[in-house]
Amino acid sequence: MRAALQSLPRGAGLxxxxxxxxxxxxxxxxxxxxxxxxxxxxxRFCAIDIYVDxxxxxxxxxxxxxxxxxxxxxxxxxxxxxxxxxxxPPFYDPKAMQHERVILAAFSTAAADKLPVGKVRVxxxxxxxxxxxxxxxxxxxxxxxxxxxNKIPAQASFEERKQQ
Amino acid sequence: xxxxxxxxxxxxxxRSALWLSxxxxxxxxxxxxxxxxxxxKSSLSRTPLPEPIGTSPFGFVEEPSAGxxxxxxxxxxxxxxxxxxxxxxxxxxxxxSGELMANxxxxxxxxxxxxxxxxxxxxxxxxxxxxxxxxxxxYTGKIEAVYAFPLPHNAAVNEFIMxxxxxxxxxxxxxxxxxxxxxxxxxxxxxxxxxxxxxRPNVFTQSVANIEPGKQIDVDIKYFHTLDYVDGWYEFAFPxxxxxxxxxxxxxxxxxxxxxxxxGVSGQNSEAQYLRxxxxxxxxxxxxxxxxxxxxxxxxxxxxxxxxxxAASPNRLTVSLDPADSLPNKDFVLRYRVAGDRIxxxxxxxxxxxxxxxxxxLFPPRDLAGLRRQPLELVFVLDCSGSMSGRPIxxxxxxxxxxxxxxxxGDSFQLISFSTTTSRLGDSPLEATxxxxxxxxxxxxxxxxxxxxxxxxxxxxxxxxxxxPSRLRFVCFLTDGYVGNEAEILGEIHQRLGSSRIFSFGxxxxxxxxxIDRMAQAGRGAVAYLGPNDSAAQIMGDFFEHISHPALxxxxxxWDGLNVIEAFPATLPDLFVGRPVVVTGRFAGDPYTVIRVxxxxxxxxxxxxxxxxxxxxxxxxxALPSVWARMKIAELSDQFAYRLDPGLCEQIKQVALDYGxxxxxxxxxxxxxxRRTYGSAGTTVPVAVPVPDGVKYKTTxxxx
Numbered sequence: 113m114r115a116a117l118q119s120l121p122r123g124a125g126l127x128x129x130x131x132x133x134x135x136x137x138x139x140x141x142x143x144x145x146x147x148x149x150x151x152x153x154x155x156r157f158c159a160i161d162i163y164v165d166x167x168x169x170x171x172x173x174x175x176x177x178x179x180x181x182x183x184x185x186x187x188x189x190x191x192x193x194x195x196x197x198x199x200x201p202p203f204y205d206p207k208a209m210q211h212e213r214v215i216l217a218a219f220s221t222a223a224a225d226k227l228p229v230g231k232v233r234v235x236x237x238x239x240x241x242x243x244x245x246x247x248x249x250x251x252x253x254x255x256x257x258x259x260x261x262n263k264i265p266a267q268a269s270f271e272e273r274k275q276q
Numbered sequence: 277x278x279x280x281x282x283x284x285x286x287x288x289x290x291r292s293a294l295w296l297s298x299x300x301x302x303x304x305x306x307x308x309x310x311x312x313x314x315x316x317k318s319s320l321s322r323t324p325l326p327e328p329i330g331t332s333p334f335g336f337v338e339e340p341s342a343g344x345x346x347x348x349x350x351x352x353x354x355x356x357x358x359x360x361x362x363x364x365x366x367x368x369x370x371x372x373s374g375e376l377m378a379n380x381x382x383x384x385x386x387x388x389x390x391x392x393x394x395x396x397x398x399x400x401x402x403x404x405x406x407x408x409x410x411x412x413x414x415y416t417g418k419i420e421a422v423y424a425f426p427l428p429h430n431a432a433v434n435e436f437i438m439x440x441x442x443x444x445x446x447x448x449x450x451x452x453x454x455x456x457x458x459x460x461x462x463x464x465x466x467x468x469x470x471x472x473x474x475x476r477p478n479v480f481t482q483s484v485a486n487i488e489p490g491k492q493i494d495v496d497i498k499y500f501h502t503l504d505y506v507d508g509w510y511e512f513a514f515p516x517x518x519x520x521x522x523x524x525x526x527x528x529x530x531x532x533x534x535x536x537x538x539x540g541v542s543g544q545n546s547e548a549q550y551l552r553x554x555x556x557x558x559x560x561x562x563x564x565x566x567x568x569x570x571x572x573x574x575x576x577x578x579x580x581x582x583x584x585x586x587a588a589s590p591n592r593l594t595v596s597l598d599p600a601d602s603l604p605n606k607d608f609v610l611r612y613r614v615a616g617d618r619i620x621x622x623x624x625x626x627x628x629x630x631x632x633x634x635x636x637x638l639f640p641p642r643d644l645a646g647l648r649r650q651p652l653e654l655v656f657v658l659d660c661s662g663s664m665s666g667r668p669i670x671x672x673x674x675x676x677x678x679x680x681x682x683x684x685x686g687d688s689f690q691l692i693s694f695s696t697t698t699s700r701l702g703d704s705p706l707e708a709t710x711x712x713x714x715x716x717x718x719x720x721x722x723x724x725x726x727x728x729x730x731x732x733x734x735x736x737x738x739x740x741x742x743x744x745p746s747r748l749r750f751v752c753f754l755t756d757g758y759v760g761n762e763a764e765i766l767g768e769i770h771q772r773l774g775s776s777r778i779f780s781f782g783x784x785x786x787x788x789x790x791x792i793d794r795m796a797q798a799g800r801g802a803v804a805y806l807g808p809n810d811s812a813a814q815i816m817g818d819f820f821e822h823i824s825h826p827a828l829x830x831x832x833x834x835w836d837g838l839n840v841i842e843a844f845p846a847t848l849p850d851l852f853v854g855r856p857v858v859v860t861g862r863f864a865g866d867p868y869t870v871i872r873v874x875x876x877x878x879x880x881x882x883x884x885x886x887x888x889x890x891x892x893x894x895x896x897x898x899a900l901p902s903v904w905a906r907m908k909i910a911e912l913s914d915q916f917a918y919r920l921d922p923g924l925c926e927q928i929k930q931v932a933l934d935y936g937x938x939x940x941x942x943x944x945x946x947x948x949x950x951r952r953t954y955g956s957a958g959t960t961v962p963v964a965v966p967v968p969d970g971v972k973y974k975t976t977x978x979x980x
Binding site: 155156157158159186187188189190191192199200201202203204206207209210236238239240273275276 | 465948
């Protein structure tokens with residue numbers, strides 16, 4: 113054994129040994145670190161807040177279409193809005209959902225003075241985004257109504273929420 | 277100094293090289309192997325649970341780790357100290373260690389499922405039920421709760437909402453594997469998420485990921501279903517637990533029944549965990565049913581639970597579970613009788629952008645009650661497996677005894693028992709003479725309940741022997757249905773039924789209603805349930821009343837102007853006295869029409885006209901599309917049991933996605949993406965439940 117050790121070229125043996133130890137530990141650590149990193153890179157989750165602004169008219173009902181246009185987003189949940197009138201999560205059309213296109217609709221039977229005015233968050237869409245390129249979204253308000261069931265002019269918009 | 281240091285290093289490496297050249301190299305290899313194994317550890321590793329809150333001021337929280345269902349807490353994990361939050365439990369050791377809290381003779385086991393609340397409203401023969409499951413993390417580390425639970429097998433589950441504090445997130449119906457992937461990724465990244473999957477039409481799995489210590493997450497499930505109606509009584513049933521299933525050797529797609537903390541020992545794809553005798557989890561249930569019958573309610577009964585009731589009007593009834601009877605270890609069954617003369621075949625309809633939907637409760641013609649039956653060949657098939665031990669086998673024997681006494685001269689009978697093996701009274705059916713009935717009583721008394729549940733052998737023994745064509749053959753299965761190979765059993769019935777008719781009796785407090793109902797449906801017969809508090813003699817007597825008159829067989833319906841597109845069940849059962857049939861379908865024509873039911877009574881054809889159904893109906897019911905879609909899924913699933921056609925899977929999946937329903941191939945998923953919890957995965961904690969009331973733990977649950 114001793115003879116074998118003495119036969120090792122001093123510098124070369126040391127370097128090989130250090131390289132072996134480092135490479136093996138490096139491989140193990142790399143495997144541990146690499147897997148989550150790769151998966152993290154493949155997908156992330158985000159929340160998109162949906163707003164409807166009917167100006168001074170109290171908003172009682174809406175229907176809108178929210179679409180991820182580049183196909184890299186999957187809808188993972190739909191949450192209700194900020195105002196009590198739209199707190200319950202809105203319903204969605206399951207057929208449209210199969211194409212990552214969500215048609216949301218909600219209404220409130222509350223009196224006009226209990227309904228929101230101005231820009232109000234009516235829903236939040238929870239998404240899984242896959243891939244490196246940022247997704248493109250579109251929103252289209254199909255209809256909005258007041259407490260009397262009349263159609264009212266309104267605008268829909270969205271905004272990605274900063275994560276806590 | 278520098279030289280000395282160099283020498284020192286040199287000396288270290290020389291010593292290291294010497295060590296490595298011998299045993300040291302082997303030790304290094306083993307260490308590396310262990311390290312690599314830690315990186316790629318199987319997801320099925322068994323996992324110790326975190327401490328219950330209150331065991332110490334600090335708890336352990338895991339380092340983020342990649343996509344694993346169950347996170348091993350091995351020596352290669354990085355452990356981070358975190359302060360426990362939330363309500364403090366009395367001092368207790370970790371569940372799984374066997375050292376638990378004492379609670380007057382019972383051991384209290386901390387469990388993440390705290391409470392289930394059930395709110396049901398019934399209108400006509402359709403019930404709408406909301407179930408809220410309240411999960412709370414009683415430990416000091418983050419957890420994933422996994423709960424296998426039952427719902428009625430005909431439940432059209434169409435709504436799923438996860439509640440975190442005041443925030444409510446509606447779950448999305450997705451193709452099952454896609455939903456599972458989405459859930460796993462959200463779980464891995466540390467987001468609160470929930471997933472609902474279907475293991476059987478009446479057994480579901482709820483998973484809730486990243487529940488932080490002390491935090492509560494609620495999950496709301498909503499479903500519609502049709503109620504049974506027998507002999508003037510409607511029956512609303514809510515199953516509170518899935519009973520422990522026996523899985524025949526060689527199977528792996530069953531539902532394993534294992535002891536608390538013994539994940540993975542059953543070898544089955546899914547598992548339910550059961551509390552050991554005298555263990556309690558603290559999970560309780562509240563339940564309220566509102567009935568609007570549309571006609572006066574004459575009488576109601578609940579033999580399964582203590583209840584309180586209110587009647588706001590003659591047509592309405594509210595029944596609430598007594599808080600003193602809140603242990604969820606048996607089915608809740610409410611029966612109510614409405615004014616008999618007012619019940620007629622009734623059509624409910626609904627139209628929306630998808631078209632027209634209807635549900636028809638088809639009552640047998642009154643004329644049948646005045647006719648006498650043909651001689652019978654009655655085959656009683658008793659489940660004598662271990663799960664039937666105790667009260668269930670007593671009830672089954674009492675029912676058969678009553679049946680034997682109700683046989684008439686000219687009838688014949690056979691007794692078959694099955695557990696691990698099958699036996700029978702005689703090689704062929706015996707004439708119903710006093711001597712033979714005495715023999716049968718002796719045979720019956722000697723039967724004991726033990727061993728496995730090889731029900732397929734019982735089916736074969738009951739259906740395979742030659743049939744006497746001069747007699748009507750009725751095969752009566754008396755079983756709790758605690759098996760995991762339902763599809764195989766239904767397939768055997770489908771293949772071997774011939775001219776026999778199957779009547780299945782569910783015996784016990786929390787039976788497998790999916791199997792028992794589907795056996796009767798596949799056998800074109802009917803079903804009855806015999807709970808621990810029911811009279812076996814009366815249930816069997818009622819059955820004999822039904823078969824004492826000829827049935828309207830070979831039913832065919834002429835829908836006339838209704839223009840029916842798809843109606844289920846596709847194969848209509850025989851119409852027995854006192855037992856209506858519910859047919860659900862889609863239509864494109866006029867609901868104000870005359871429907872004609874054609875069939876045979878013995879050899880004679882009979883036609884029954886049901887006039888102007890639409891005008892007598894209960895009107896519009898928006899639940900009908902979901903109820904219809906669920907029936908279509910059930911029909912396709914039954915076909916899938918007989919022939920494994922991948923095209924059927926696609927059809928089931930598409931119907932479920934189009935109507936937003938649970939199925940074997942779809943699942944609900946909900947993710948809260950607004951906040952990432954600390955760490956990326958928690959310890960998986962299966963929710964253990966007690967064995968059903970009257971069922972013995974030691975004969976049903978796998979313990980290793």
